[in-house]
Every structure is written in C-alpha cells, then in structure tokens.
Amino acid sequence: MFTDRTISLVKATVPLLQTQGEAITTHFYRLMLTNHPEVKAFFNEAHQASGTQARALAGAVLAFAAHIDRLEALSGALPRIIQKHAALGVLPEHYPIVGRCLLQAIREVLGEVATDDIIAAWGEAYQALAGMLIAAEEEVYRANEQQPGGWRGARRFRVARREAESELILSLYLEPEDGGPLLGFTPGQYLTLVLNVDGETVRRNYSLSDAPGKPWYRISVKQEQGGRVSNWLHAQAPVGTVLEVLPPCGDFVLKPAPAQAQGRPLVLVTGGVGITPAMSMLEAAAPTGRPIRFIHAARHGGVHAFRARVDALAAAHANVEALYVYDTPRDADRPHATGFVTKELLAQALPADRDVDFYFLGPKPFMQAMYANGLTLGVPAQQIHYEFFGPLEELRAA
Ligand SMILES: Cc1cc2nc3c(=O)[nH]c(=O)nc-3n(C[C@H](O)[C@H](O)[C@H](O)COP(=O)(O)OP(=O)(O)OC[C@H]3O[C@@H](n4cnc5c(N)ncnc54)[C@H](O)[C@@H]3O)c2cc1C
Ligand code: HEM
Structure with missing residues (x-):
C-alpha cells in the first residue's frame, strides 16, 4: 500500500508524536474550527475543553503511524471511529479539510523537524486512512438507508411524549413526522440529534433507552449543569417539537450469548x-x-x-x-x-x-x-x- 520510504518516514515521527501528539491535535482543532466553520457543528466544545477529543485523535494518529506497515493491527480500533463518524454524519468532503489542517499542525508544531519529505509521507498516509474510513462509513450509510424503515442523513421526528425518570433524567419519545416505519437497532446503540440552539447548529448523541421494535425511539436525557443541549431539551422541547435525527449507530451493543x-x-x-x-x-x-x-x-x-x-x-x-x-x-x-x-x-x-x-x-x-x-x-x-x-x-x- 505504501512505499518503504513513506513507511520509514512516518514511523520515524512516532517518538515525536508520542511527546507532541496532543500539542499537534490541540493546534489542529484550533486551526480547523477557526478557519472552517462548516465542520464546527460536528465537534463538541466541552470535549475540546476537557482535552478528551484531542487525546482520542492523537491516540488514533499515533496508533496509525506506529502500525503503518501492518494496518491489520488497527482493525479493532476502526469500528468505533467509523460508527462515531457515521452517527454524526461525517462526509467524504470533510476529509480534505481535516487532512490539510492536520498537516499544517504537524508542520507548525514540529517546526524544522517536519521536512517536506515527512509532510509528503504523512499526506500519503492520511489519504490512505481517510479512504478506508470514507469507504467504511459509506457502507454504514448505505446499510441504514436500505433496511426497512431506514434513512440517510437527517429525518424529522416529533416529540410525542415526555416522562420524568428521576429528578434529573427526562425521557423523550420520538416518532417520525412522516409516519413511516422505524429502522431497527441493537440495544446499546444511540441516535444523533442535530439541533439549532441559540442560532448555532449542534450535534449530540443519545442512547436508545427502550427495547427495539416499538413505534417510537426513546432517549433519556440527564440535565447537565451548564449543558447547552440537555438543558434545551429539558426546557424548550415540549410535546410537538420537531427534531432532526440521524439513524441509530454504535458498536457497543448487546451480543447474544454464544x-x-x-x-x-x-x-x-x-x-x-x-x-x-x-x-x-x-x-x-x-x-x-x-x-x-x-x-x-x-x-x-x-x-x-x-x-x-x-x-x-x-x-x-x-x-x-x-x-x-x-x-x-x-x-x-x-x-x-x-x-x-x-x-x-x-x-x-x-x-x-x-x-x-x-x-x-x-x-x-x-x-x-x-x-x-x-x-x-x-x-x-x-x-x-x-x-x-x-x-x-x-x-x-x-
Ligand atoms: C454514545 C453516546 C451516548 C450518549 N447517551 C446519552 C444518554 O443516553 N443520556 C444523556 O443524558 N447523555 C448521553 N450522552 C451525552 C450527550 O451526548 C451530551 O454530551 C450531554 O447531554 C451533554 O450535552 P450538553 O450539550 O447538555 O452539554 P455541553 O454543552 O456539551 O456541556 C457538557 C459539560 O461541559 C461543560 N462545558 C461546556 N462547554 C465548556 C467549555 N467551553 N469549557 C468548559 N466546560 C464546558 C458544561 O458546563 C457541562 O458541564 C451520550 C454521549 C455519547 C457519546
Ligand atoms: C483520517 C481521518 C480521521 C481520523 C483518524 C479520525 C479519528 C477520530 C477518532 C479517534 C475519534 C474519537 C472516537 C471515539 O470517541 O472513540 C474521532 C471522533 C470524531 N471525529 Fe474523526 N477522524 C478523522 C476524520 C474526521 C473528519 C473528516 C471529521 C469531519 C467533521 C471528523 C469528525 C469527528 C467528530 C465530530 C468526532 C467526535 C468528537 C467528539 O466526540 O467530541 N473526523 N475521530
């Protein structure tokens, strides 16, 4: 898949990434979110503030660099990334944006160490990884669309019922506005809501909390102190509110006993x-x-x-x-x-x-x-x- 030269150049940067990986990904997010508002809505600000988002990406980039000569070793990690991206509706056209910002961040954080050859090798490696993810994510989109009750992208759902489950957790029963059937799911999977809160588009994942096979999807939302979406759902989504919902995804699923x-x-x-x-x-x-x-x-x-x-x-x-x-x-x-x-x-x-x-x-x-x-x-x-x-x-x- 890669030339020996690309492999050795990418692997040579592993020790640097080990020490600078988080600085690179933190800089990467800053560059991307400042210069590309079109992808901002995908990323959760709280996860950036806590550093968990940068650490997850740094971990993936590092693992990829370390295993570039035997990518099959990564196969265990990819399904989660694919499901997360597919849940959020990441599309092929977003990949070049991420790629350009990542290469720029590598160059700017590593300075002179990041020679043109190293950047070119990373560009080649990124494209290969992006290609794998794009193909796998398209498979998920296609499968979700082709199953009974399935769809691609956002579908409009009405809040049909609200029920308090505790002092902090509220269940919302969501029914499709089009009255059509519902795509099945495996317990453990989650939906993504695409909402407009105070004029800004935001996405959040919510686990499906009821059994599959019902004429609704139920999510149960904890009111988080200072949380944008959870407070909006608790206070500003009465019965009748229409929400945009992406299909169920996720690889944390109940597996039948062998x-x-x-x-x-x-x-x-x-x-x-x-x-x-x-x-x-x-x-x-x-x-x-x-x-x-x-x-x-x-x-x-x-x-x-x-x-x-x-x-x-x-x-x-x-x-x-x-x-x-x-x-x-x-x-x-x-x-x-x-x-x-x-x-x-x-x-x-x-x-x-x-x-x-x-x-x-x-x-x-x-x-x-x-x-x-x-x-x-x-x-x-x-x-x-x-x-x-x-x-x-x-x-x-x-
Ligand atoms: C797979 C998955 C399934 C999930 N399932 C559920 C579920 O079933 N039920 C559920 O309730 N949640 C679930 N979540 C969590 C959910 O997606 C949201 O993260 C949660 O509702 C909080 O969102 P929010 O917009 O209310 O809070 P956010 O606005 O994202 O804020 C979260 C916290 O971070 C703080 N914060 C926000 N921005 C900043 C900042 N810039 N600097 C410092 N601190 C900040 C806020 O004060 C708050 O305490 C799930 C998440 C995932 C990934
Ligand atoms: C080769 C390129 C990419 C790699 C290696 C990658 C890797 C990752 C990883 C490791 C995670 C964390 C998954 C987890 O929580 O377990 C993640 C999450 C995410 N990715 Fe990517 N990604 C890539 C491209 C993209 C692109 C093009 C987008 C477009 C918008 C994107 C958007 C996101 C978002 C929004 C999340 C969730 C972040 C959060 O929960 O705060 N990614 N990605």
Whole structure:
C-alpha cells in the first residue's frame, strides 16, 4: 500500500508524536474550527475543553503511524471511529479539510523537524486512512438507508411524549413526522440529534433507552449543569417539537450469548445516566430467560432513574436480579447497599466461575474502577464491554 520510504518516514515521527501528539491535535482543532466553520457543528466544545477529543485523535494518529506497515493491527480500533463518524454524519468532503489542517499542525508544531519529505509521507498516509474510513462509513450509510424503515442523513421526528425518570433524567419519545416505519437497532446503540440552539447548529448523541421494535425511539436525557443541549431539551422541547435525527449507530451493543454458552449470565453495571443503554439491553434480554444481574449506582433515590421499571422487570422475570447502590442515600431511601460498587460487592454478585458478559457505563472514575474490577475478578477480557458518553478514553490507567 505504501512505499518503504513513506513507511520509514512516518514511523520515524512516532517518538515525536508520542511527546507532541496532543500539542499537534490541540493546534489542529484550533486551526480547523477557526478557519472552517462548516465542520464546527460536528465537534463538541466541552470535549475540546476537557482535552478528551484531542487525546482520542492523537491516540488514533499515533496508533496509525506506529502500525503503518501492518494496518491489520488497527482493525479493532476502526469500528468505533467509523460508527462515531457515521452517527454524526461525517462526509467524504470533510476529509480534505481535516487532512490539510492536520498537516499544517504537524508542520507548525514540529517546526524544522517536519521536512517536506515527512509532510509528503504523512499526506500519503492520511489519504490512505481517510479512504478506508470514507469507504467504511459509506457502507454504514448505505446499510441504514436500505433496511426497512431506514434513512440517510437527517429525518424529522416529533416529540410525542415526555416522562420524568428521576429528578434529573427526562425521557423523550420520538416518532417520525412522516409516519413511516422505524429502522431497527441493537440495544446499546444511540441516535444523533442535530439541533439549532441559540442560532448555532449542534450535534449530540443519545442512547436508545427502550427495547427495539416499538413505534417510537426513546432517549433519556440527564440535565447537565451548564449543558447547552440537555438543558434545551429539558426546557424548550415540549410535546410537538420537531427534531432532526440521524439513524441509530454504535458498536457497543448487546451480543447474544454464544450457542455453546446460552445460559451465560449478563451483568449490566451502570452509574448515573450510564443506565440508558443498559435499560434497552435489559428490556430486550429479560424475556429471553438469560440470567441478568442489573447493578446500578446512583447518588440517592432522587436521581435514581427507571427504578420502578427495573423492579417491575425483576418481579416479572425470575432471571432478573437488581441491585441498587447509593453513595449518599437520603433518609427514606432503601438501596441494597451503600457506598460504591466495590470489587467485593461485585465478587458476591458474580458467579464463582466469572463466566459472564460484563457491560458497564458511567462516569470515568466509575468506569476505571469497573474495568479494573472486571479484570481482577477474572472476567475474560473479551467478555468485557463498555461505552463512553464522549470520546474514547484510557481505562487502563487505573
Ligand atoms: C454514545 C453516546 C451516548 C450518549 N447517551 C446519552 C444518554 O443516553 N443520556 C444523556 O443524558 N447523555 C448521553 N450522552 C451525552 C450527550 O451526548 C451530551 O454530551 C450531554 O447531554 C451533554 O450535552 P450538553 O450539550 O447538555 O452539554 P455541553 O454543552 O456539551 O456541556 C457538557 C459539560 O461541559 C461543560 N462545558 C461546556 N462547554 C465548556 C467549555 N467551553 N469549557 C468548559 N466546560 C464546558 C458544561 O458546563 C457541562 O458541564 C451520550 C454521549 C455519547 C457519546
Ligand atoms: C483520517 C481521518 C480521521 C481520523 C483518524 C479520525 C479519528 C477520530 C477518532 C479517534 C475519534 C474519537 C472516537 C471515539 O470517541 O472513540 C474521532 C471522533 C470524531 N471525529 Fe474523526 N477522524 C478523522 C476524520 C474526521 C473528519 C473528516 C471529521 C469531519 C467533521 C471528523 C469528525 C469527528 C467528530 C465530530 C468526532 C467526535 C468528537 C467528539 O466526540 O467530541 N473526523 N475521530
């Protein structure tokens, strides 16, 4: 795919990228968002402010440079990027913009070290990676469009119902304005809303929180302090509001237990609003008879969403067992445990052989702890699954 010279020039920059990668991507975002307002609407400002967006891109660029002579080693990382791009509606015409800004950032941050030869090699490498992503993203768009109820780009949905799930989480039931059928989805996937908030276009992802196969899509949104879209949805999207919605995407999905392990338990561990995709998984899996441990951590009962529904599912299905853990319970609260979801608590909830499918989602410290707990308790690494409500982050640091 690449000449030996391109490979050696790109690989030669790996040590530099290791030290300067984040400076390059931070500069890259500044260049791109200042000079190309047409792509600004795709990028979440909060993720730039926290640095998570730049770190995710720097990580991908670094991994790509390090593996340029054996790109198959990257195959595990690409599906998430492809799904994220497809969810947000990234198009082929956006790639040259990103490419030009990335090369300019590499040149300006590295200075004289970035010779014309190095920049040319990076240009060639970027084009190859972009070509792979563009082709894979087109596959997703085509598949979404061709399935029953499918579509490409934005489709108009009406807010048909609003329901408070806790003091902070509100469910919105979305029905297509055209009255047509709905594309199916796999529990764990999410929608992207394209909204105009205060005259500016913004995009946000929201997990589907109900089972597939309903005549609506349900999303459940936590009101974030200072958050633009979540507050707009809570305060300014009454029943009847029309929203532009991109098709369901995402590779964090509930996988059926393998044929030889049909009874393998499903463990869903969530913190706060991380409960949303787990609700969809629980709704779908409860009637199958598969053993399910649904473990949810909340600060207290006031912010514990979906408790009544999970209790009802546990009452109706003997295979479902719920465990609620509050770290700052109120007087009237009745959690099963107080404090955090510790390794000891998980050790008791999991079967002794640890042969479970372990899904988790919550705030970053919670995720770091669940990842470490899952591994140290002996859950097989390939049976551990997680999602981030933002750019991918490193969990191994814990
Ligand atoms: C795959 C996926 C699924 C998701 N599913 C759900 C879900 O089911 N439910 C849900 O509620 N959320 C979900 N999210 C999160 C959701 O997409 C939004 O990120 C969330 O609603 C916050 O958006 P916002 O516009 O309200 O907040 P933002 O405006 O993006 O702000 C978020 C936080 O950052 C702070 N902030 C904003 N801008 C800056 C700045 N420039 N400098 C410093 N701080 C800043 C804000 O004060 C706020 O605290 C999901 C995200 C992903 C990626
Ligand atoms: C070869 C080129 C590209 C690479 C290697 C790349 C890589 C990445 C990576 C690693 C992520 C983080 C995924 C995650 O959260 O796990 C990401 C997210 C994203 N990418 Fe790209 N990308 C490329 C091109 C583009 C282009 C052309 C656009 C066009 C607008 C784009 C827009 C986005 C957006 C909006 C996000 C989400 C950011 C967020 O959540 O804040 N990317 N990309």
